[in-house]
Amino acid sequence: MTRENPEKKAIFLRKIDLAEKKLSTANYKGTRDFYPEDMQLRNWMFEIMKKVVISYGYREYDGPILESLDIYKAKSGQEIVDKQLYDFIDKGERHVAIRPEMTPTLARMVAGRARDLPRPIRWFSLPNLWRYEAPGHGRLREHWQLNVDIFGVNSVNAEIEIISLACDILFAFNAPKDSFRVKFSHRGILSSFLRNTLSLLPEKEEAVAKILDKKNKVTQEEFESSLLDLLPNPTDQLKLIDQYLNSNIDTVLQISGIPEEPVIYIQEFYDKIKILGISESVEFDPSIIRGFDYYTGFIFEIFDTNKQNKRSLYGGGRYDNLIGLFSNEELSGIGFGLGDVTLENFLKTHNLIPEFNRDSSVYLTLMNNALFSDILLLARELRREGIDTEINLDGNQKLGKQISIAEKKGYRYLLVLGEDEIKDNNVILKDLKESNQKIISKNQLMIDLKLVLGI
């Protein structure tokens, strides 16, 4: 038996108590804290995406993160509503949900002003979206997603613009042509195949489509056995499925039951996409399914060609009755979503993320507190000239300490304005990377700094 020391035990317990009172610094599961270096990456990605989309004349919109549950019940898939939605009753008894996707909000907003908006409507957004999922590679509970949509163009020219834009986003990140592939299909072809070729009952179509969608994730045996129960005549029908999945844009019409119209549409798409010089990266792939909700025509996904990163980067397609839930107007649209997590994985896989630095701004030291006014006024002058300037606020710190702070903060350029410099109307400009410095007149400072900082 160990002899207890009651006083020590009390102190020990008090310490535990105190320690336990501290709240966890962990963020909510499946989300990310964006520390400045993470935010810099996010902002960099967003700015490049926005620049490309704006260069096509698209305009940004946004909606509230909370919407009435009804719009997801009606528009999103059943799996999302039942298992993945962050829904709750608000203090006014309204059943609301945090948006799991942007499309229902988009449809609501477009429907609200469908008659007034000049067409075609070209809109984009960069919302954060929430799904209750088991977090994994490329899948988080909160992620951001670029949403790009064009409404009011019935011709394939809209598909060409959307694919051109989607590829230009990747090119803007310096992605090589062979780093991705655009795979497309058409809902009209898929539906006809399920209904006419396989003669499936409508209630079986969705189940079979889901299995086709996941074909690449399972073995051939698993694939076939999962279909057996759904097919009335498996032996013949598995052959037809094989023929369908192995068809190309020229042979798909040979399958009985496939109508001409959607095939001609995608052939026109394929002919026109050649203008962009990327046709070798674009292919018809009848296994492209895109869930089973609002798409009605052309559908596509863009994949990373690196096998390490198998998830599709983009998904999108044409929908003909998206605003019908809110309005009697009819308006055909085509759009896509590009998630920040999948994009970041793509950029990492291909080494396309640059190193971020603070080489275009300066750190201004404070040699003693009596010089604070001078430093403050110099900082103001610098900022007015467009030079971002962080000031050291503690004049009791030695120069070495201040240099070390500037280095830790990632600065390359440092300014020193001590008493001697003020007397002579000079400033010392230090390059911490090259370990050199020069004394320049205050008049010369702005000119030299802008050159050095590349402003």
Next chain:
Amino acid sequence: MTRENPEKKAIFLRKIDLAEKKLSTANYKGTRDFYPEDMQLRNWMFEIMKKVVISYGYREYDGPILESLDIYKAKSGQEIVDKQLYDFIDKGERHVAIRPEMTPTLARMVAGRARDLPRPIRWFSLPNLWRYEAPGHGRLREHWQLNVDIFGVNSVNAEIEIISLACDILFAFNAPKDSFRVKFSHRGILSSFLRNTLSLLPEKEEAVAKILDKKNKVTQEEFESSLLDLLPNPTDQLKLIDQYLNSNIDTVLQISGIPEEPVIYIQEFYDKIKILGISESVEFDPSIIRGFDYYTGFIFEIFDTNKQNKRSLYGGGRYDNLIGLFSNEELSGIGFGLGDVTLENFLKTHNLIPEFNRDSSVYLTLMNNALFSDILLLARELRREGIDTEINLDGNQKLGKQISIAEKKGYRYLLVLGEDEIKDNNVILKDLKESNQKIISKNQLMIDLKLVLGI
């Protein structure tokens, strides 16, 4: 009795049924849909704010919109947690809330890396925040708020930087010097007044502070009667309160029980702020309270001087133990929040919002569908030169129709590349505002366009 026509009635009921099936296009109460023109305003405001904050060396961060309820229970006021929080239980039985303010997330994130972050820590964020409130002027359920904080500077130099930055944001919007006033006080002065001068019990302090905070919103009678129950000796104490509220930076020390230290601190602040040339807009105001939560030192608010817009624009101050909830580290910080709704009201009141147009981009017509390739390639060239270009995708539309679309979309400049132009290697550039046009060679186009668009 009216004779019923069963068939007509059935059609009528079916129509009602169809009509009723349409979901409302209204957004959730107390929130805003940002249509492109609203988003343009929001982006313009955010960009100016960010530019100023970044020019001071602050770095952007962000956190998830959902946090554990615990951090608000511990950090936010009781009123927020009980009445204004959007909290719910997630599918994994975690009690979570949509952030009503950013400070608890900030404290959690800083505490998580307190030892590694180079100090001073200068951070900002632009989160959307949610409170369940009755929507009213300047008050919505979802709003955005610029949050700016600096940690690790104990001297008044941090206050100077923060006030300088706050004012520079308004100046960046071209706000005149007399359009706003900075009112400041110090928690040490307020607490001493309540505790030492009025000899209030700790549990009464908060109630009295709340009444002082709202003094300007009630009549003198209402003000005094609401205090009667809380003051042990109302006759004398109401006089002291009057003396306190009418004191200035030089006379506040004459009130018995007010300690020297905080008064010297704010006097130093007031002396130094003169450097910035804005001291006539800055005043000590002992009625500044700032709720009763984490502030421990200097506190301030910035008000619109226009009486139409009474709400304070900014609120902020110094807190000495904000991260103590998560960590044993001690770190003094000072920060403020500036809401987008109050800022927008301020800018509107003072006519500081410019007209937005699309005069720096072009609309490219499509004279017939056979020219789509030429148009697509010209658009690509233009975009590569940094010229935002929206294409007309319907070659069946007459030129007049296309011009009218461009005008509705707000474009001033329009390009026509018809068959004749292609043959002669020319392009027509139309100025829709001046109703003129010129034919220029394709080679000259980029140079002329950049001049005209101001790129």
